[in-house]
Amino acid sequence: MKYLSSYFTFATTIVLLFSFDPSSADSHEKFVQCLYNYPYVTNSISSVVYTQTNSLYSSVLDVSIQNLRFFNATSKPVVIVTPLDVSHIQATIICSQRHGLQIRIRSGGHDYEGLSYVAEVPFVVVDLINLRGIEVDVENSTVWVQAGATVGELYYRISQRSNTLAFPAGICPTVGVGGHLSGGGYGFLMRKYGLSADNVIDALIVDVNGNLLDKETMGEDLFWAIRGGGGASFGVIVAWKIRLVSVPSTVTVFQVARTLEENATGIIHKWQRVANNLNKNLTIRINFWRLNSSKNGNLTVQAQFESLYLGPADDLIPLVQKRLPELGLLREECIEMSWIESILFMAGFTNGESTDVLLNRTQLNGLSFFKAKSDYVRDPIPDVGLEGLWPFFYEDEAEHGYVQFTPYGGRMDEISESETPIPHRSGYIFHIQYGVNWQEKGDAAEQRHLNWIRRMYNYTEPYVSKSPRSAYLNYRDLDIGINNNGYTSFSQASIWGTKYFGNNFNRLARVKTRVDPRNFFRNEQSIPSLVGLFTRMVQIYGEFTKLGNASVPNNHNTSS
The missing domain is CATH 3.30.43.10 (Uridine Diphospho-n-acetylenolpyruvylglucosamine Reductase, domain 2)
Structure with a gap:
């Protein structure tokens, strides 16, 4: 750049x-x-x-x-x-x-x-x-991408230059690169190559003083902080330099659905024990939602197993049959395609659709009212725990509710929890996202749906990570704690901060104090400065006095 x-x-x-x-x-x-x-x-x-x-x-x-x-x-x-x-x-x-x-x-x-x-x-x-420029360097397998580009635009530009280079990020093409990478960024390449933030090699950020900094000039601590700690706490990220990863010219995908009547609970039970230990080239995640049973017409829960395998179908079938035979995967359920086509497939686009759709910045299925929450799981959820989860899907508010299990393991087990601010690495077997969408307007409808997802979240507490109960920054959730509009103590911010960042929250706060001591870049869940309230008041008074006595260079217009 x-x-x-x-x-x-x-x-x-x-x-x-x-x-x-x-x-x-x-x-x-x-x-x-x-x-x-x-x-x-x-x-x-x-x-x-x-x-x-x-x-x-x-x-x-x-x-x-x-x-x-x-x-x-x-x-x-x-x-x-x-x-x-x-x-x-x-x-x-x-x-x-x-x-x-x-x-x-x-x-x-x-x-x-x-x-x-x-x-x-x-x-x-x-x-x-x-600010959405994208410069792909195929020879060095790197890209400079400006923060205003979307993940879809990034994928499109990479695919225009190579069919064997890719980038590990999410499948929603309208997500902005700036926030996605600064909050972590995971997808179907995570088990092979880690998170998006793990593959950032440089960045440009404008700090509180208006200086444009790169990796060298911002220093090791700030570069560490913005790769998973949320860039908006530290400045305005202008661009990222990312490392591209290798993918084969042919990958294989499948989406296989099983209802409760088709032994979904038993398959999930086995999946929890093998999904994080599968070959790194294979990711199988599960989406849950409700539908009408084809057998009796009553409501049931469907588990959709969706997978990306970095290789041909003939290599995939034996892997799944050996480790997860309960799924009953058939050869005809597997589809071979290119990596960029797998992005369209997982994002829900029609098979064979042009990759040009990735340049569209509006959501595929339109907008809705939405709330989500997240968890991390260290030990398999027992069958009794799963069976207690299913009744939530039969409630009225769950018409467009879902739960998603995404497996960890592979490359994620090899990265230290302090390598970036994101601590959820080795020891976690999968991640949970809970979500609910609705179209009905009004406060009453919103409250019903919020209550539904909060009750589901409360139900799963015994089965997920503890001390703290962890959460994922990019699935922002103000339920877990917020800052004050003004000064927020470290202890208050720690209520939510340790859930996102674990012990890394301490280092993030120290970085924040160094680069933005006055806490200008702040929001309801921004990293706090360790500068105390009294110290801050003294600072402000000094700044005010200095402004009043400052001589202004003649070439600067001060009418503002």
């Missing part, structure tokens, strides 16, 4: 000129004026600034909202900025601090709790939708 040379010499002294004024009651108009007068903008910024009076404001805000729960939120951003280059991000960071506005950073809009575009305080959205 060519971003660094133009911006790395950005003067930190500008921060003193535009520094946060704690007593400021400036309106968003003065924030916008600050952007327009900012001295180091390389392209006109006015065309990418949207206030609430702008006729395009609503369409720009709504285009990346992925959860109807937050579609008509009353807490909307006072301004949206869709930067065209790094200088626009720098200006937004400095001017937001100067005028007392928070920043929320959006790449694809898939944050499960809407934190990338919803806040209870005056805030600005930095939407990276225009």
Whole structure:
């Protein structure tokens, strides 16, 4: 990428000129004026600034909202900025601090709790939708991908250059790369190659002082933190350099469904004991949902076993028959295809559809109201535990509810829990995602569905990880704890932080304190600074006094 040379010499002294004024009651108009007068903008910024009076404001805000729960939120951003280059991000960071506005950073809009575009305080959205460049280097098996690109766009660009290179990430093509990689990122290549974050080799981030940093200049600790610790706590990630992995020209997929009447519980029982110990080239995960039984028409639970094998079907069949014969996998249920075709298959696209659909940034099945939760499992759930889970699917609120089991093992067992902020490595046999969608509007409908998924989550507590009960950052869940709007103590943040990060939360907080001691980059579940409340008040007073006495260079417009 060519971003660094133009911006790395950005003067930190500008921060003193535009520094946060704690007593400021400036309106968003003065924030916008600050952007327009900012001295180091390389392209006109006015065309990418949207206030609430702008006729395009609503369409720009709504285009990346992925959860109807937050579609008509009353807490909307006072301004949206869709930067065209790094200088626009720098200006937004400095001017937001100067005028007392928070920043929320959006790449694809898939944050499960809407934190990338919803806040209870005056805030600005930095939407990276225009920063989506992708440079594939086939010779070195690397890619520079800007944070506003989607996973689908990344997959498409890789496939255009090679049919034997891939990247380990999720199957939802509309997820933004920026958040996906900074929160971990897993998919069907995880058991072979680890998480997305495990395959990041460089990054560009704009810090709280407006400096553009790469791996070398940001330092080992910050580079460690943003690969799984959530980038939005530390700055605005502009781009990632990722390592591509090898895949065969032919892979094999299958989706095999078994209902409770077809011994689904028994097959799951066996799956729990073998799925994490299978050949690294083979991943078999399970999706559960309800449907009407073909035998008696009554509701039942179906378990869909879906798999990617990095090789031909003739090699896959013996593996499954030996380790999971209970599934009864048949040769005709296995489909050979290329890796990029397997992405379309798992994402639910029609067989044979053009890969061009990966460039579409809107969800395949449209939007719905949505809530999810997550767990990690160390020991197989006994049959009695599974059998107690099934009745939840017969309730009215479960019409579009689901549970997903994703196996670990393989490469994940070989990576230390402290290698990145994500501690869920060796010792975990699978991961659980609980989800529920609904279309009915209104608070009552939302509460019913939230109650349903929370009761299911409470039910499984005896069968999942403990001390802490773990969770996955990219399946954001505010139920497990939140920060205050202002100062949040480390102990309070630890309530949710140790669930996502285990013992790594301590190091994340130390990194945060070094790179953003004033806790500018914050949200309901951002890493806290260890700078105490009293110390912070002294800091603010000093900054205010310094601003009042500062002499301003003649070449800087101070009207903002």
